[in-house]
Amino acid sequence: MKLHDTLRSGNAWKVRLMAGLLGVPLERHTRSIDRGDLRRPDFLAIAPLAQVPVLELDDGHCIAESMAILHFLAQGSPWWPAEPLAQARVLTWLSFEQERHMKPLAKLRLHLALHRDRDPASPEFRTYRHEALAALALLEARLERQGPDGWVATDTHPSIADVALYPYTRLAPMGGIELQGFAAIRAWLARIEDLHGYQALFPAHPEKTFSTSETP
Ligand SMILES: N[C@@H](CCC(=O)N[C@@H](CS)C(=O)NCC(=O)O)C(=O)O
Known part of the structure; x- marks a missing residue:
């Protein structure tokens, strides 16, 4: 493929x-x-x-x-559970990622870190910051409720919802969104990074995830 x-x-x-x-x-x-x-x-x-x-x-x-x-x-x-209720819960969080999480976080990263072509104090980018923080607060609350062994949508094995939510959460600091205040999110990111088969953004340079240069 x-x-x-x-x-x-x-x-x-x-x-x-x-x-x-x-x-x-x-x-x-x-x-x-x-x-x-x-x-x-x-x-x-x-x-x-x-x-x-x-x-x-x-x-x-x-x-x-x-x-x-x-x-x-x-x-x-197991990343796509067999049981319909579990599938529905995964879809809930995929929908959240697309509608409320990915866009503000991606816009902040793209325009404030990679292109550096927008003013973070502009009304548009203040709104993206507000939306990104609101999305992360919802994710944090969910992960707290799921407990230290749970995942975003499922209880025992992680699902595609965890995979979907990982990249833009991990990259949030590039857009000026620090994760210090989100303890459950930070623990969840670390657990994903410990999984067998985890892939860094730049596989040959895992330390350069937050790099803004044109070559990794
Ligand atoms: N909803 C899509 C969003 C895809 C998307 O935003 N792709 C970006 C790169 S991360 C892209 O192709 N941007 C170039 C463009 O829109 O012209 C998905 O989840 O795959």
């Missing part, structure tokens, strides 16, 4: 993390947003939404959107 990604995409990091945790090999095809690769006809032919990540299967079929890809990869594994 081939993953179409960009070097720093947090949404594509979810897919690489999932594949690593499952022990599934992925060939990376890394594209550049700045070079306009995501607007090229060859990419648009496989990516109806013109975004990464896209997973290309060996038979040529392609899957867009990180949630859909995680769902596909996790079939038949």
Whole structure:
């Protein structure tokens, strides 16, 4: 299978993390947003939404959107529980990630750390900060309730909800959101990083997760 990604995409990091945790090999095809690769006809032919990540299967079929890809990869594994109520709980947290968590955290990281092209004091970025902190407060409360052995959506084995919520939570400090006040989140991040098969954002340079240079 081939993953179409960009070097720093947090949404594509979810897919690489999932594949690593499952022990599934992925060939990376890394594209550049700045070079306009995501607007090229060859990419648009496989990516109806013109975004990464896209997973290309060996038979040529392609899957867009990180949630859909995680769902596909996790079939038949404990990362997608078999029981309908447990599945519904996983979907609750996937929906939370897409609607309330990922966007403000990704915007803060992209524009305040990577591009440095926005004023953090602008109304728009103050709103993103407020939304990001609110999302992390909800995640913190959930993890506190789940206890030190629980996971975001499930009780014993982690699920694709943990994988989905990990990257932009881990990268939050790049957008000026410090995690010191979120003890349950910090413990959960550390537990994910201890899992067999964990993948760093830059696998050859795990220490450079927060680097803003063009090359890892
Ligand atoms: N909802 C999508 C969001 C994907 C997304 O935002 N991808 C970004 C990179 S992290 C992208 O392709 N940005 C370039 C663009 O939108 O032109 C998912 O979860 O996969």
